[in-house]
Amino acid sequence: MGRAMRTTATLFRIGLAAGRSTPGDRLRWWGLFGAAATVAFVTLATVATLATYQGRETRADARGPAVTFSKNPALLYREGVDTVGKRPASIVFVHPLTPEAPVPAGVTRWPEPGEVLLSPELIRQGKDEGVLTRYGRYAGTVTTDGLVTPSERIAYVRVAGAPPKDDPRWMGVAAFGGGGGGSTGEMIDQRPASSPLTALWALAGLPALALAVVSARVGSGTRDRRSGLLQALGGTWRHRTVVNLGEAVVPAALGSITAFLPYAYASVRDIRLVPTGYLLDHRDVWAAWPVAGAAAVASLVAVLGIVVGTHRVHRDGRSTRPATYTSHVPAWRLVVCGAGVALVLGSQYLPRKAQLFVFTLGTVVMWAFLSSVVALLTRHLGGWLAGHGKRTGHAGRLIGGRWTHAHPGVIVRLALAMVIGIGIVAQMQVWTSRLGTQSQAAATTYERIKDTVIEVTTGGMTAPQADRFRASLPPGSLLLTRTFHDPGAPKEPWVSIGGSCHDLRALKVVCRGDGEATAKSGARSAAVEEMSRWYGDVRFAQSPRITVKPDSSQSLLVVTSEPGRAAEVKQAAFALPNPSVQVQALGGAWLESSRSRIPNWIQMFGIVGILFIVVAGAVSAAAEFVRVRHALAPLSVLTGRRRVFRSVASWHLTVPLLVATVVTGAVTAWHSVFFIALVQEGSVSWNVLAVGVMVCAVVSLAVGLLGARTAAREADQWRPAAD
Structure with missing residues (x-):
């Protein structure tokens, strides 16, 4: 021992x-x-x-509420959403019924009626939009104990009046800490780890x-x-x-x-x-x-x-x-690369939940070992180049081909950075382009009309309340009602847009004053065009006084004279005596999903990965320069020409890396198109892929030139040694 x-x-x-x-x-x-x-x-x-x-x-x-179905709960609780700074925020409405009403973590006491508690991040991002007064009088902040993350945007609003008894969205709460906090704040759309x-x-x-x-x-x-x-x-x-x-x-x-x-x-x-x-x-x-x-x-x-x-x-x-x-190139590496390709191809036949995981696993395996396939191809290419150089008396091609044939591991290491780098760039582009059909439509609508058409969902509104609401809107705003009608099969559902003749005529709708209203053919406003895209069959009706029924079939539409007035509309809407209100731009729910943080996370991970792979490429190239300069230096004595350095480096380094670039570009194009077909959303930016391939081609040329230059410098100082 x-x-x-x-x-x-x-x-x-x-x-x-x-x-x-x-x-x-x-x-x-x-x-x-x-x-x-x-x-x-x-x-x-x-x-x-x-x-x-x-x-x-x-x-x-x-902070999760423990819901009770008792007729005398201690607290009424309702969850809502808002958009602040192009990101969703959770708005929790509460109405304590007893002095001992429970409070969630992060809240020491409930504010007075008409007051609101805001998270620090909601204040930071929405201060310029007026969130300090939008939901009520500002009464303090929610502490970090009640936030799932410090960046969470959430508000607790104590309503000024009693909620309507027939509104099913209000829940009775007996206590907090019941394990049901997954429906508010950043927990709403949390994906698995x-x-x-x-x-x-x-x-x-x-x-x-x-x-x-x-x-x-x-x-x-x-x-x-x-x-x-x-x-x-x-x-x-x-x-x-x-x-x-x-x-x-x-x-x-x-x-x-x-x-x-x-x-x-x-x-x-x-x-x-x-x-x-x-x-x-x-x-x-x-x-x-x-x-x-x-x-x-x-x-x-x-x-x-x-x-x-x-x-x-x-x-x-x-x-x-x-x-x-x-x-040589170990055969098992080629088998593993083939297994990665098989996983990618086979992912389309798996259940929906498993497809993305298997596809990603196959992608990682494929990119990790694709350079070995490239090395095998270049090894055979090296043998052919050496034979051709021998027959034609081309020293650079002969030596470079033999080195490539004898040292495929060098090509694996050099090509690895390029292969993975192109793959990362392509995946970043494809992932960030993933938008569903509805999200794409919402983004298109926003580009056309911005936030000039705003949906206001309420729990019922009388004509006097609607008049007060109209008076608090930005100057030049139109107030309309939107009603869904579903007569049942075989008739198709349709939507009616009601308003005063003055408001309807501002939308280029013909209003005769007899209850009838029709859109002008070929001259509809941009707002009406977008309503038709979202609601389908749209019909118009004159409505001298605006009222909203206390059910989910009817809501309000506010059309502003210019974009950027949504914050003022929200200020007016949340001041309504009925707190059951939700305000969002046309297609707003889908627009929020198109602005999700997923592309940002992909971008962050991708940038870190690119930095790592750049370092790997630099280390690999520098190591090859060290080897090449010692091995090539004696050739100046044997050939009497310094041009041989550039020739050998080109055939041994540049040509194999160009082959790797072509193969990687082709595989990346197939892989990206397959991914889009698998998830049925997104697009391939051929310009991004072309730029990536061109950059790798330039890098291939640079590696060969730098390798020849370092060898030439070493040749000036080379002396025979007993090694």
Whole structure:
């Protein structure tokens, strides 16, 4: 046991020394440092996400109303929505019936009738829109204990008068903390934790792992020879593992520790995640420190496992000479890439809930191993180029082709960044273009008429109340009624728009004063055109006095003379004595879904992933420059021409990378079109894809030119050595 421990310690010290003396040691040191930091960063982000979800659910349950069907509840409670700053906000109307009426978490006492409590974020984003007076008199803020996140936008409004007894939207509440808080605030549209985690690992985790693979193989030629020597001396895989761990453990450990800096900051202070606008609650991050420590250790082990796994030595059973990965492309990599493609294709036949997950899994696998397929193609291309160069006497083509044929692993590492980079850019574009038919229609309507047509849903309104409401509207506004009629089959439903002749004529509707009104053929206003698009069969009727029935079939329409007056309309609507009011622009519910934060989250994860993959590409290219400059330098003596550097670098680096660009562009186009067909929404921006392919083509040319330049500089200083 003692001898084994001493041998292990000696081998570990050999690894530590090798990390400071091998070619490209500083590059690999910083590469492993960055790889460990990025992998740990994504892992800690996963921990923070899970902790945030747990904290959100706990705080939501603490404020959730316990509904009672008693005839004498302590509190009447109703949930509503509003739009502030193009984002939805939750408006909770309450009417205490007893002095001991319960209060939810975050509320110390109910305000006086006609007063309102607002969340800090709602005040910050809606102050310019008048939210401090829109729902009632401002009486204070909701504390963070009653908010699922610090960025939540919610208001508690105590109505001035008693709610109508026949309004089913009012619920009796006996207490709070009953676990039903999932229907208000940011919990309304909360997706399962698997959704952000899948996007995080697909867009940022995969590039981080790619950086780890690339960094582990920096200076691999020297390391492979050392592994072969250890094997020839009788060393086992355990001995080689100890040496490789000794070489990589210091930068990897320091990188993992560095990743804790942003996590530590997020655990003591709320952080706003740009561009989502989401405030990360530091309390949740702080509570997950034990799990974060274990996760960081796991990420370090994963990086070290990649280092060990990428430096294996195999025997073919016929020779004692060790073979390395650089001599061939392992068949299992091609099989795994094919499995990823199969998952993508097979996702269309699965249940709807499983389709997206399987598609994403197949996408990650496909992008991770597509570079191996490219390397196989370029390896065969290298063999053909070498043969052609030999027949024609072209030294650059001969040498470049042979290098490409003998070292396909180099192409894998160089192409990996380009393949994943194009894939990330394409997925970001496709995901952010995903809008359903109704959301697209809402966005189109908003482009045409902005917010000049506003729907006001009330629980009933008398003619005097409607007159007072009209008087409080912005100057030049029209007040109409909208009534849904459903006569039943075989007749189709239709909508009637009622108003005074003055208001109807302003919409270019003919009003004779006898109760009849018809739209002018070919001269309808833009507002009427959009109403017809949303309501279908629209008919008009004269209504001298506006009234609203206390049912869901009728509501109000306000048409303003100019856009940007919605805040004033809301101010007037929420001042109505009946608090059962909801105000939104035409198609507003669908417009809010088109402005959801999902594209912002995709953009954030994608930008982080692109940064990681850019670092991976830079490390891979720099490592190849180190290898090329040492290998090419003697050619100036053998050929007597410096032009050979540019020729070899072009055939060995530029041509394979151009092949990778073409293959990746074709696969990305197919993958994007397939995704749109799968989810049945979104569009492919061929301009974005073309720009991505062009950028990669330029990078391919630049890598070849820089490789030739570094080799030429090394040739000026090269002297023969006994190596």
